[in-house]
Amino acid sequence: MPQDALLRLEAVSKCFPGGVVGLDSVDLDIEHGEFLSLLGPSGCGKTTNLRVMAGFETPTTGRVVLAGRDITSLRPFDRPVNTVFQDYALFPHMNVAENVGFGLSLRRVPAAEQKKQVAAALDMVGLGDKIRARVAELSGGQRQRVALARAIVCKPRILLLDEPLSALDAHLREYMQMELKRLQSSLGMTFVMVTHDQTEALSISDRIVVMNKGRIEQIASPAALYDRPATRFVAGFIGTMNLLDARFVGRDGALLRYLSGDLPLELSADANALATDGQMHTIGIRPEDLVANPQAGAATAPAKINSIVFHGRALRMHASTAGGAALVIDAPRQAMQPAFDVGDIVHVSQRPGASCVILAA
Structure with missing residues (x-):
């Protein structure tokens, strides 16, 4: 494994009560500035994998290493990692600016600097004109972009995305896929996305991790996965x-x-x-x-x-x-x-x- 990986999972396993295995000795290196997707059927371990990276789950065995530092025991808010959830988790009683600036306020960033950073983040996702809007006034695609702005405004080392587009209709979903890739490329930030949609993963990922029963079946570029699947499972799942x-x-x-x-x-x-x-x-x-x-x-x-x-x-x-x-x-x-x-x-x-x-x- 390369020594300069940004995030590394080393022999990570996760067993839940009742003996259910969520992850089975997973080794994974995530590189600086890449768009990586965790792909697989329901119950394959991809969301558990993401939650271990975020700190919402503690591995039963193994280590999580970020930029050479063991963060296995760090709480989620102590990690330089932000998560965009499937339901966006926006605060309905706050307007757009307050939602985006929430993390900055917890870090006691001065008000003037908060305002500047919030405006920049909203411009980046194309919502500069919605800064005072209420959450209830926004469409599904706009709420998704507010959640993205809230996640990137604190400049995390890694942005984790838990099926962020699953609630959108097909046309908007395709548009937001391209927006996600554009945003990731312009920021130069590492994105890790969980999805069960192979078309989504193939269209915007630099690399894809195909998971099955808590294990990694293959890690490769979209073209390599499609043209040279390594196992029968990958061949049957991709396309x-x-x-x-x-x-x-x-x-x-x-x-x-x-x-x-x-x-x-x-x-x-x-x-x-x-x-x-x-x-x-x-x-x-x-x-x-x-x-x-x-x-x-x-x-x-x-x-x-x-x-x-x-x-x-x-x-x-x-x-x-x-x-x-x-x-x-x-x-x-x-x-x-x-x-x-x-x-x-x-x-x-x-x-x-x-x-x-x-x-x-």
């Missing part, structure tokens, strides 16, 4: 992935060749240098990397279309092979000539140049 049992049938230069039923698949030889003839692996391939052909070919396998789902610019076909393997195939609408119908037999092949991966259990 849509065909998970196919395939038999190794040989090498062709820099390529490994597999057969999943009658479907030929190939991938880079560096993916598994120890593959031997007849060895079985689980191969992951994205729906956009499979092609449905109207005619049989040398490297195709027949499959029956069970359903076709409209996905805007693409159509998603759910098909099954003669051997019973389920396939998901995405095709651009313009490319579906002639058009396929439910019940048709198509001939499936791997898109030329497309990648697939060998997945660990």
